[in-house]
Amino acid sequence: MTSALGSELRTPHSALRILIATDAWHPQVNGVVRTLDTTTRTLRNLGHDVCVVSPDGFAQLPVPFYPEIRVSWPWPHRIDAVVRRFRPQHVHIATEGPIGQMVRRYCRHRGWRFTTSYHTKFPEYLRALVGVPERWAYRVLRWFHNGAAAVMVATPSLEADLQSRDFTPPIRRWSRGVDLSLFQPKAREAGPYPRPVLLSVGRVSAEKGLEDFLKLNTPGTKVIVGDGPAKAELEKRYPDAVFLGYRKGQALADCYAAADLFVFPSKTDTFGLVMIEALACGLPVAAYPVTGPIDIITRPELGALNEDLGRAIEQATTTGDPAVCVAEGRTYTWANCTAQFLANLVPVRA
Structure with a gap:
């Protein structure tokens, strides 16, 4: 270490x-x-x-x-x-x-x-x-x-x-x-969930905007890593999403490695440490154009920002370049x- x-x-x-x-x-x-x-x-x-x-x-x-x-x-x-x-x-x-x-x-x-x-x-x-x-x-x-x-x-x-x-x-x-010895790109392997796997990591609470993400009609699987006061209610309301609870260390890195896109639906964070961990693992990011994302996702190869989160996901899927994401993540x-x-x-x- x-x-x-x-x-x-x-x-x-x-x-x-x-x-x-x-x-x-x-x-x-x-x-x-x-x-x-x-x-x-x-x-x-x-x-x-x-x-x-x-x-x-x-x-x-x-x-x-x-x-x-x-x-x-x-x-x-x-x-x-x-x-x-x-x-x-x-x-x-x-x-x-x-x-x-x-x-x-x-x-x-x-x-x-x-x-x-x-x-x-x-x-x-x-x-x-x-x-x-x-x-x-x-x-x-x-x-x-x-x-x-x-x-x-x-x-x-x-x-x-x-x-x-x-x-x-x-x-x-x-x-x-970012702990670059832990968060790094790996070959995407076949997993238990239909692709694309859309990952979000963070507290499961009202202020994090997760419902904006969960209610979208997107292909693939929505995977939520984290816990918090809204988890039980959101699990009931969105049974098609996968809620994994807290993960840390290698278990968290493996979640990034298994995903295809990172979704950051919060409008209240001051930075978003999970975004740069995702980038270091080669994941483009879809987010709102607010404090944090606007400072990190600065060009299309890193993902997309849009007031319409669904549109941001579509754009990031198209423009994101995993190699550019990894290079950017390694600067942090x-x-x-x-x-x-x-x-x-x-x-x-x-």
């Missing part, structure tokens, strides 16, 4: 003490957790001392409308003790939940500088799940991130979106990576991603 994640960055560095605060951590399965976990391991492979302040060891409660996600409720003095003992040179706050809030409070109280990252469009999620007006949630997010020395985002379109919403700190790029490395993260950090004291 070290060679896959860290070898490209093995240049002389002074070891840094980096504290990363996150409310999203194992056993959650999502792109945020995968990004933070892989970046942390890569930093440690490079010799840096990384402290992850996560929900581990703290009391947790399930989110009422999304029980698979649990929110921790740590006492402030316990968070303060962790930060104080570690004596970080750099602080990065990855999420806006209770842990992120408490580490932010600690830094602000001491006049420390810190960076944040914007991973999730919570306003859009809350509107889709429970009807909370977006402007209310954006007001809270502006307050949270506008206290940072810099905000990290994955794409140019997300940067433009946040700037249009009056997020004022410098916005810096922090892209994403965790080494480059971690190099960006390091360059974006700021010392706690100017």
Whole structure:
């Protein structure tokens, strides 16, 4: 694993003490957790001392409308003790939940500088799940991130979106990576499902737009990898689709390898890590022309974007070139991603 994640960055560095605060951590399965976990391991492979302040060891409660996600409720003095003992040179706050809030409070109280990252469009999620007006949630997010020395985002379109919403700190790029030792092209073999196999990977929840995909009348087989609060209902309503549940590691890579096209129906993601994994496996992508897809699917050989998802699937099937997809997917490395993260950090004291 070290060679896959860290070898490209093995240049002389002074070891840094980096504290990363996150409310999203194992056993959650999502792109945020995968990004933070892989970046942390890569930093440690490079010799840096990384402290992850996560929900581990703290009391947790399930989110009422999304029980698979649990929110921790740590006492402030316990968070303060962790930060104080570690004596970080750099602080990065990855999420806006209770842990992120408490580490932010600690830094602000001491006049420390810190960076944040914007991973999730919570306003859009809350509107889709429970009807909370977006402007209310954006007001809270502006307050949270506008206290940072810099905000990290994955794409140019997300940067433009946040700037249009009056997020004022410098916005810096922090892209994403693919484990290229795992996600790579393989010969398509005969499988148990009629072709073409149209694959979608991600949380099975209302905000992910899966029903837009499932209700389409397309040839072949729709295969859904992932789990979430909408899975049982969607399985009932769309019995012709195949729901495989969560897959990770080689089992996930095998799902990509067995598919013919990747469908990304979400309009609320900030990036879409699964899209670049699909590309690295040689799968063209069909998606809506929104933040994330518009930054990744930049030419017809990589797939197609269309406000009509069915039309995007037809176009991607025609124009997608697996060899071009693989070459593009291989440009997204965790080494480059971690190099960006390091360059974006700021010392706690100017």
